[in-house]
Amino acid sequence: MPELPEVETVCRALNNSLPGKTIVDVTVENPQLRNLIDSDYLKECCINTKIISLRRRAKYIIADLDNGKALLLHLGMTGKFRICSETEAVKKHEHVLFQLDTNESWRYEDPRRFGILKAVTLPVEGGIPEDLEHFGPEPLEDEFTPQYLKKFAQNKTKPIKNLIMDNTCVVGVGNIYASESLFRAGISPLKPAGKISLKKLTVLVEKIQEVLEEAIKAGGTTISDFSTPDGNEGYFFRELAVYGRHNEGCLTCGSPISKVVMAGRSTFYCKKCQR
Ligand SMILES: [Zn+2]
Incomplete structure (x- = not known):
């Protein structure tokens, strides 16, 4: 998709x-x-x-x-x-x-x-x-700041992964990109959004932007005739650190990658590196 x-x-x-x-x-x-x-x-x-x-x-x-x-x-x-x-x-x-x-x-x-x-x-x-009109800010634009995310997450018990995939919070952070950003930020996808510090959310915003920018760059070099291959979940696929790597070794610590289903979507993370 x-x-x-x-x-x-x-x-x-x-x-x-x-x-x-x-x-x-x-x-x-x-x-x-x-x-x-x-x-x-x-x-x-x-x-x-x-x-x-x-x-x-x-x-x-x-x-x-x-x-x-x-x-x-x-x-x-x-x-x-x-x-x-x-x-x-x-x-x-x-x-x-x-x-x-x-x-x-x-x-x-x-x-x-x-x-x-x-x-x-x-x-x-x-x-x-x-x-x-109901959409939240674009992840790569100026309104998506750590302060904005902190305010949006305030008092929310919803897991952070579900929050960043909610279009009213921020648009366009799909399932793969959510798992990858959280891994890079060292935050467990299951952590209640309201419990995460501004410092951690600052890293998360940065990592969401980094992952999306890398993916745009990868897509930009692959597409020559405006087509997207059917059934391919994205060109970024070959560079994934956690997504789809259940039981394989974490690239940082070597522990097996865990898999859980959240809001109906497969979620991958390292229990040791992501807290
Ligand atoms: Zn790890």
Whole structure:
């Protein structure tokens, strides 16, 4: 499933190609993604509009159009974009095709159809669509500070791992990245969030940012055609220190890595190094 680093990488790649191009037509081959696409509304919003730029918020990509509308895009489990010549044959799972004024076609492919593609009106130019208003800060932006996290965690008995994976606290810290950041910070994933000192949370914020930045860097060098391999949990996989390493030796102390299930998600940690 594409996580924040992969979505960021896809967004950057699209942002290198699409701005300045005009959508001249839209074909919806199959409207049933996670939600049913309103094809008429999509066409009404997009046709004859120029794409200004693309930006990411949480795991969504927002494509700003020059008419005050935007396309809200989410890759779901298996979503991919590609930009190709308009004459290329449509692939089996390519559900939406945006015809561009450059004789190119910008296509959305999604075998499992869990993605989201919809046209939205922005409250103000460059603003955040209503659908995304409830999200907490971006982990790589200035508002995500140790002080903010300390305040959010105050009096909370919820385990720290579940807290940092809660989108209202901070967005985009997926399961793998949560385990890896906590390992680097030396904090047990099970520790009640409200009991962690500001000093420890300062390290955690730093490690979350470090892990995500490394993953973005890795994704950025892997993706050349905007696609994310199906079923791959991320390009960062090869460099994981704890995730998926149950019973293998901890890279720091050699003790076997423990596994627990938290909020339905597999969690890996070293009982000795993480307290
Ligand atoms: Zn250890």
